[in-house]
Amino acid sequence: MKKKHTIYFFLIAIAIVIIVSVVVFNFYLAKTENFTAVKSEGNPRNYQLRKQWDENNGYCGETCLITACLRHGQYFSQYDVRGFSYESTNEKNSPQKPEGQGEHATLQIYKPCGKETTYKCQNNTGGACDYMHVKCPVQGQWDNQALIETNYADLSKRLHFKTESWSSSQNGKKNRGKKTKEFYQWLLNKWNGKSDIIIGVYETVDCFAGFGFGLDPSDPNYYEGQPDYDHIVLVSNIVKKDDKKYDLYINDVGNRDTAFLPYFDDDTGSKNKSKYYKPDWWKNLTFEETNYIFKIPYPQGVKTRKESNNKNTSGGGCYTIPNNDEVDNKKLMTYGNVGIALDGILDIPPKEAKSKKLLDINIVPEKPYEFPTPTDIYDDIDDKVKLTEDKKFTSNARPASFEMNLTVNILNLTKDKKYKILKFDNIDNVTGTDYTIIAKNASNNFNSLKIKKNSPFIFKATGNTLTFVDIIKSSDQAIYRGYEII
Secondary structure, rough: HHHHHHHHHHHHHHHHHHHHHHHHHHHHHHHHHHHOOOOOOOOOOOOOOOOOOOOOOOHHHHHHHHHHHHHOOEEHHHHHHHHHHHHHHHHOOOOOOOOOOOOOOOOOOOOOOOOOEEEEEEEOOOOOOHHHHHHOOOOOOHHHHOOOOOOHHHHHOOOOOHHHEEEOOOOOOOOOOOOHHHHHHHHHHHHOOOOOOEEEEEEEEHHHHOOOOOOOOOOOOOOOOOOOOEEEEEEEEEEEEEEOOEEEEEOOOOOOOOOHHHOHHHHHHHOOOOOOOOOOOHHHHOHHHHHOEEEEEEOEEOOOHHHOOOOOOOOOOEEEEEEOOOOOOHHOOOOOOOOEEEEEOOOOOOEEEEOOOOOEEEEOOOOOOOOOOOOOHHHHHHHOOOOOOOOOOOOHHOOOEEEEEEEEEEEEEOOOOOOEEEEEOOOOOOOOOEEEEEEHOOOOOOOOOOOOOOOEEEEOOOOEEEEEEEEEEOOOEEEEEEEEOO
């Protein structure tokens, strides 16, 4: 009898251990599931959740583009995409007229670095902006951000995307003056055509009151937001309810979730926030309240700047679509809606390929962030850096990198057919001017595949997908191209 009791107690102990383990494991999953893209109505294409850097006026435009790149077999650091953005902005060192209007498009842009230029310091803490005579810092200067209506088309082409832009502002081209309902129809058409879409949205008083939204204009912390848009986001789904109603889902690249980084690895410590980084409203958020995918219903979520700043008219969401349908505020209505559709990769397989179609490749980075983050330009200015030509802005310095795994998924294969995968470590080496892939330029430094060093990865498909893990540094470029061979 005692022996039986002993066995029973032993079995009960094991059961308790299993139950506790499951609870702990599920708790861990709950702590991490926000950072792994999950297919849902809000994210059916499984866009990865990437956290933008908040410094240097924010890297939202760069991070949206990087997120789209991952669906097309290419990984970049935010630092490099900001550098590409600068090059696109200053291409040929010749001024160009931007399509948009407002704070994002009317500054002294397209000025080459190396020359002194007066530019407007964007001050998101409220109060007056300052004009400063400084040397051009590539990472920190307001003009060098990836912005939809100024440099995004050229930047996207630099990363080998076909594009189509929308700008209904007074400076827009074919879409000038068009209404927001027409913008929504364009969004729906491009989404149904499988494009990746990036747009500008307003932030609202409901989620960003700490920035100064909703305060009396006489308050020193008052901030009314940008007249054209506050934030660049990636469209993650569009659900048509009927002919007049849509649900637009957006991926805000971690803009609202500023408490994101400390929840990852214990060894990262606290985020190195700039002393200018405000607000600290996020400190009161619980972990479960963090989010990346937001829904903006149409037409309820279409608001003017003024409506977005007022709790009685904002609609209660975190983001709104700028309203270009109303005519009661002519000053704001000149800015219109802006967006860009990435219509696929421009690259063409080389002659050895059996067809002119590239393989579908997507990438899932091990970590959805880059840490540490760069120094903020406002720290450079506040510290009274001597702005001489030989003085390097600390905000221009590339942050330290870390090693991470990339899970590379090769999709839509045909069993028993033969394929070749090339890896490039520099986007400029991938193709010639006609966008035909130059195979000999591939570095093929696959860091985990058991193949000959610097050789392409050639395989015979045993199913419709193949997955392998590659190892890179977070600061690397990693571009994968694949095609069928004979």
